[in-house]
Amino acid sequence: MEFLGLLNYWIVVVLMMTGFYIVIAHNNLVKKIVGLNIFQVSVFVFYITMAKVKGGTAPILAEGIEIYSNPLPHVLILTAIVVGVATTALGLALVVRIHDAYGTIEDDEIEARENEL
Amino acid sequence: MMFAVTAAAVLVTMVLTLYRSIKGPTVYDRILGINAFGTLTVVLISVYGFLSGRPDFLDLALVYALINFINTIAVSKYVEFSHMGRPTGGDELGDM
Amino acid sequence: MVFMAVTGFAVARLRNLFGVVMLTGLFSLMSAVLYVVLDAVDVAFTEAAVGAGIATVLMLSTLALTSSEERVSEAEKPMWALGLVVVTGAVLIYGTLDMPPFGDAYAPIHHHVVPRYLEKSGQEVGLPNVVTSVLASYRGYDTLGEVYVIFTAACGVLLIIGRPKRGRRRTLRMLVGEMRHGMRQNVILRVVSKLLIPFILVFALYVQWHGDFGPGGGFQAGVIFAAGFILYALIFDVDTSRMVVPSEVTRLLLALGVMLYAGVGVVGLLRGGNFLNYSVLAQEQAAGQHLGILLVEFGVGLTVAAAMITIFFTFARQEH
């Protein structure tokens, strides 16, 4: 039972590490942004997991329901998702700009291009 | 408990489509898989609403039906007109 | 959950960025199902609209502007990266051993202010959806900050790639011409989209005003509203849809939404309350709260919709 209780957290950790690995090990900038997204989602899942109360339902008040899950993390994550997509858009815009300037979106090629100049 | 059986069937089908969209040799297979997966998500959310006894949340499924459509159209458009539709090596996943 | 892990690995392995982007869409679908199962209906709503729709479309347009294939790197960098990742993961898992078990009602997170929200918000704010009342009323400052972030991000995108550049590769320009003729000629798509778009917009409005009672609210409605216009721009072309919503209008709305939010707060100040205290807006407390939340959510919706439309069109305009 103890084991099952923590399984969710472990999967969150695995996801987070997957995202982390993509960010540090890949050179492609778009791929890095995807990695960041995965990392982000894992954090979201972590918050939502903490908010769940066993036997509770969604925090929308209704007749005859006593236990609700915790609404506070939901609020935080709700705004975080939209902000996340806004920042992703900003990052992608930077990628497009970099592609304009250097003609490539591979990290090491950009570095090589920089050293040439 | 009828709902539970249906939900289980949806989950099984999800696994099948997921297999297709991860493995799928061409880009089109992936799109197809993801489209089907989206529809399954719609069904799963509706069924889960009934399963948990609060079927008020069908707005969510409705949003999915819409977004899924937009997504597929966008992907098909970009694939169709940017010649990125080459088959991708499905075997890159083989060494996992 | 296991699904998600598998997809994550697949994303890590796949070289073709197209496949990666699509798997990201799949990933967000799965996470949204997970949110539903974990009772976070509002969050799932947002993720549905944002993650599966807008983010994918944005990434696709970036790919159309750059290259779609990841170059295979021959360096042995992944080894140390893998090591680092494994070590960090092990440390984090060691940390989770002290976490309260899943679904425990006595975990510390459920103690501080949350019971008050759940018990009192019904009387104080008078709305059934606790998430909305916490979002717009109790935590109004946070949300105002988030809206500013979105506003800033849209401005940033406009600044970075706002003006279409000369001398883009010619192949791309030809492609766009082809694209313009291609989708327009497709009768089935055109007719179905024309049928659907009004429903999408009406549904967005429903989500906007119904957010007090069920899942929904300004953030979700804004994104859905933007999705309607994005569909239009995908089927017809960007210039046609720019005629429907000129860039001046979206920019104006972008600022107007933020101003509406902050303005409600200032009105609260003028009527003798604290900043963003809606109770003073009307005679009764609950009515004032309700009015304030409606206005604030409307501001949020305006900003989000305008920001998403601006960002998408900025990306799409680059192709010209």
Next chain:
Amino acid sequence: MALFLEILSWGLLIIGSMMLIIGGIGMVRLPDVFSRMHGAGIIDTMGACTILLGLTFQAGLSIVTLKLVLIVVFIVFTSPTATHALARAALHGGARPQLGEPVEDDPASQGEASSKT
């Protein structure tokens, strides 16, 4: 009447589930994109719509029913359109339906034959 509705909805749910699984198997086993679309079509229209109809009979007459019917209408409209767009894209992009006798059993080996990245 209530019993009749109950039986009807259960029947629809069972039929829908079976259709889903059949379609899923089709998606995995069929040889190329165009035939896999049949599998996807079964999932989308037969499976999903039947299940949603079954749920409609469960819900009784309320706003829930209305929403379910709306979802069904949306799926009926969008899914064939999306599939159509996809098929067009696939034809444009150079995928050709595999004609004639099926050559072998392995479904995954078809598309890779033409060009590997």
